[in-house]
Amino acid sequence: MPFEFRLPDIGEGLEDAEIVSWYVSPGDVVERDQSLLEVLTDKASSELPSPVAGKVIKLAGQEGDRIKVGEILIEIEELNATPPKENPSYESEEIEKHAPEENLSNFNENAGFISVTPKVKASPATRKLARELAVDLASVSGTGPSGRITNDDVRLASTSNEKRNETLPSSSDNKGSSSLLELSGLGYMEPGEHEIKGVRGVIAKNMSSAWAEIPHIHSLDEIDASLLIDFRNRLKKVDRQGASNITPLSIVAAATVRALKKYPMMNGHVEGNPAEKIIIPTSVNLGIAVASNSGLLVPVINEANSIDIFQLAEKIAEIVELARDQKIAAKQMQGATFTITNYGSLGGRWALPIISLGQAGILGIGKIEERPVALDGKVEARPTLPIVLGADHRLIDGDVAEAFKNSIMDDLQEPLNLLVTE
């Protein structure tokens, strides 16, 4: 590999030089530092000495040619055996230069680049608050100077969002309803076309397939939730780890797990489309549907059958928080055998939920609200909990579905059953 001598910048900022005259020809043997040629630059004419000893192979330009800095002037076959070295530049190249944008993102650790609806007047602190409370600034009217939105305006807007989900605490400890809202406001999308991608894309695909493959039956019922609520209040005060995490949802989850142990078919699922196999798993992996900013996520509690109600409550609280903050790992959202969905936290009473692919059933629970209930011939106002069981009719017939549902309803109406260890 011949040594390539390229035109250096010999004059502190040259771009090119003219070849005035060559002192050597191809075939000549040259010594190190021997003058090879004379070049003319803006500043001066200079002789260029050879960096190596060897035989001239090729002259890369003729007298009168203009050569740019960095282009080859001459090729020399080196006489000694050492491999050709690069012309080391005397500028340290190791330090890379970065575009200004990168500088900014490295230096400004706290500078978020969250796009907020333009033309809304609000201070940085107010914007941050709005984001935390998932309030859409575009929908808030500002009472500050020049129509600026104040922190109080944001808080007001947030509490009116909340009022819809008071009595059944959702899976999250604070204003859970807000966790369903998109960054730009609940149900809001800019007019125009949007690409379906990310979590939304996955959800769309899964919902389509599930609905297409699984023939759903739904069984709807309503229970008197008085004892459920009483149970919850008393259990919370028990001196036991996990007691503080006891919620109506976790109690429903415990009842569901018990029922799944009794009716393993509800824990199983059908494989193949058209149906080929029935899979009955050994453990109950309970999925809990959670609303997050990017859509519905379903984190899973594995082996829910081997833990008691307190541990179950604790685990539910933990994964729900992770999922809500979108910090849940993908692995932890796989392998569910049955799912519970709590649309009561959204303020809903009745719904017909869609079963997830790979499962045969889903339990939906609505908001606990007072309703007239007939007791011993008299009508009384009682807190009631609506529940809906969805089941895959390829595997589950009405008898199994009803028995399963009744087991849950019985446990919810006599919650002490849930403390019986098997």
Place this chain on the structure above:
Amino acid sequence: MTKTTLAGNVQLYGFWRIMSKPDDKQLQMILEDMVVARTQAGRLWNLQRQGQVGTIAPIDGHEAAIVGAVHALEPESDWVLPQYREPLGLRRYGPEVLDAFMLYNLGHPAGGHIPDPIKVAPSQISLAASIPHAVGLAWGMSLKDEPGVVLVFFGDGASSEGDFYEAGNLAGVLKAPVIFFCVNNQWAISTPTHLQTAADSFASKAEAFGIPGVTVDGNDPAAVYEAVFEARKRATTGKGPTLIEATVYRLGAHTTADDPTRYVPSDDLSAAQEKDPVHMLTKELTDRNLWSDSTQKKIEATALERMDEAFEKAKTTPLSPDSLMNHCFVSDTPRQLRQRSFLMDAGDTS
């Protein structure tokens, strides 16, 4: 102007004996250093033309003045503050000077660090800026009762800077043990000396400082030696600073970025080339059988090997991205820390 005077006697100074004028052995050493300087300067010029080092200021024509001066100094106690043309002539101060100089030419930050205990400061690009430094250093040494002097090199052009006058004035008042050594090579890039000053000579400016000013033939290393010896004696006996003007001729370009054919009259240059100090001393010593062609060739070859070795070492000296942040303060400020880790992360991606 006063002529150089010969002190006559050997001056005893501490443990060292510095001769008032160079004997034959010293002249041989002087010539050797001059030949080495000339040879290495040639290689350095070529390296620039090959794109391997940055801007170079060739030493050609200045060798006798520089080498003659440092041979009258005692490296163990005396400091040299160069401008930028001198380093190749400071061989007397040790190989570390060349090693650092090659790093400097390469553009490596380690080039600024000439290690302790070598009493040579790194090159100073800002003309005349080291002159007050020299004054403060000399003054500090005398405050600490440390023996020795400081010799600061600067050119005819630098003597027009304010720092020269302020420092010279201060040194006179303090009687600082400093030697102001002006190498008048007749040109400040393209400005000839008669456009640089209306004074009779650069040495005459010493009058403004109340110190002696001495002119000496800079092409005669023995004369330079004697002048520096005298100045050193004055300084070390509490008589204060001296301004020495050594007259030479710049035989090459100002730097590799300069074209002297645009302004140097060719007759002047030819005349100066007749008085090339390296040739003159070579001839003198050869005539006296103190030098030979084979000696010269050997010295030239060794000089080139030594430069190659120093350059190789320089090229293989490591440089990490965060070297950029080192040695600004003893320890980083919070912002510097963040900038440093940015550089380290950026370095990782390369």
Place this chain on the structure above:
Amino acid sequence: MNNKVSELSMLEAINETLHSEMARDERVVVLGEDVGRNGGVFRATEGLIEKFGESRVVDTPISEAAIAGSAVGLAMAGLVPVAEMQFLGFSYQAMHQIAGQIARLRYRTQSRFEPQITIRAPFGGGVRTPELHSDSLEAQFANIPGLKIAMPSTAADAKGLLTSAIRDPDPVLFLEPLRGYRGIRDLVPDEEHIVPLGQANLIKTGDDVVIISWSYQVELSRRVAESFEEEGISVAVLDLRSIVPLDIEALIEIVSHCGRAVVVQEAPETGGFASEIIATINDECFWSLEAPVVRVSGFDVPYPVGMLENLYVPDETRIRSAVLKTMENG
């Protein structure tokens, strides 16, 4: 540990510190115009030449460049020079030695030389000085890497910061407010007192807005902050104490807490150090801000003559307005 304190003016504190540091470290050398026999035109160096002698307290010719430049040489010799610029405005004459040499000595030589150099200089308005005697140049120096800048607002801090500056192996510009020489008096520890550089002082806590300042303006800011107590606005005051290095942590903490800030400087508005503070607030606490940060500063004109001085230098009224403006904004 002796906890005795004495009430001193800032000038007395500076003088006392110079005495004690020169006694403690024989390498310390004081140099400047009129610093010796005259004890300094403000008497900051009073008594030093009598105690430590002519070789360590040196009356130099009027050569700011040589004063700064020889400080480099003294540091190269292993001494600890404390050089005085008679007024900060005249440091321009020494600028190239300060910026091009002192600030770079360590970097250029990769720490072969230790630039343990302190440059003391008075500056600041309110005392009707002639031209160039009051100019606030700290922002210009702050943009020079390699130079630290200390700006005390109290006598105690003057002692503490000057002690740190003299002992710091890096070069430090120590800026003394003219109005504060005699106008600032407070309790100063008798014994050794060190205030590290890079450590701001929250001299008053508050929740609504913080006034950030340095040097003499801190005192004015403190008075303004206290006057707001009755009006129900809780105003904090952050004294930066050194602008290089800047105590970014302290800045973040108080600004994030309050969400509102006012920055006060005597220097002209454009390119002043307040700009740097606000840029830093932008980098670090943007999302905490309830309102834009307000600057109070001099005007973009050269420092004016005596009759116009009161219009130029920020005073309590202007600081107060700035606080109200930032409160209104939110």
